[in-house]
Amino acid sequence: MNARRGPPDPLASVVLGCLVVACLGAFFLTQRLKHTPTAVQRFELTPVFSPYPGSRSEQEAISFKLKQADTVTVTVIDSEGDVVATLVRDRPLPRYKQFSLRWNGRRGTARRYAIAHTPSGRAVLVALPGGPLAKPGDYRVEIRLHDQNRTIRSPRSFALEAR
Numbered sequence: 771m772n773a774r775r776g777p778p779d780p781l782a783s784v785v786l787g788c789l790v791v792a793c794l795g796a797f798f799l800t801q802r803l804k805h806t807p808t809a810v811q812r813f814e815l816t817p818v819f820s821p822y823p824g825s826r827s828e829q830e831a832i833s834f835k836l837k838q839a840d841t842v843t844v845t846v847i848d849s850e851g852d853v854v855a856t857l858v859r860d861r862p863l864p865r866y867k868q869f870s871l872r873w874n875g876r877r878g879t880a881r882r883y884a885i886a887h888t889p890s891g892r893a894v895l896v897a898l899p900g901g902p903l904a905k906p907g908d909y910r911v912e913i914r915l916h917d918q919n920r921t922i923r924s925p926r927s928f929a930l931e932a933r
Contacts, residue, residue: 810913810922811835812868820931821875821903829872829896830928832857832911839865843914846873846904849927853912854904856880857897860916870894875930877901906932 813834819827832844841862846855856879863869872886872894878901886894911924 808922809837809915809918809920811837813911813924813926815911815924815926815928817926818929818931819875820933822933825933829874830909830930831870831872831894833868833870834913835868836863836865836915838918839863840918841916843916844871845912845914846909847912847923848904849908854909855897855899855901857899858895868892872896874898875903877904904930906930 811834814831815833816827816829816831819825819830821828830846836842839862841860843859843861844857845853846857848854854877855873857871857873858880870888870892874897876899878899880897880899882898882900884896884898886896888894906929908927908929910927913922914920915922
């Protein structure tokens with residue numbers, strides 16, 4: 771059996787050419803994204819804390835810096851994605867300056883704040899929501915960047931443990 775091939779279909783050639791160009795474009799875009807700094811950098815959390823007196827870590831330590839200056843709202847969300855506590859609302863932050871705050875494990879919106887200092891002398895904002903203690907479980911931090919109109923969740927969760 772001798773099958774004779776005709777000239778290639780022009781539509782198939784165009785489609786194949788488009789696919790090759792799209793693949794190359796996706797490759798170069800992916801390489802660029804891998805090397806672009808994220809909007810929220812150096813996200814640090816205490817992996818486990820317990821808000822009860824006498825615990826080793828009575829407050830959740832949260833720390834991050836922004837790639838560019840922005841106005842932020844920082845909330846704590848539970849494993850369902852529901853807001854448990856609002857730690858700061860509409861706070862302007864400069865770029866590339868580490869911002870540190872603490873959560874006392876209580877629900878609600880912080881209306882009072884205290885300033886604490888780390889052993890190295892860095893100032894830390896202590897948010898003091900006054901509601902009941904949140905239930906033991908896994909939580910994440912969510913940062914709303916108002917000027918960029920985007921929300922970033924912490925890459926890792928942290929645990930609030932009972933006594």
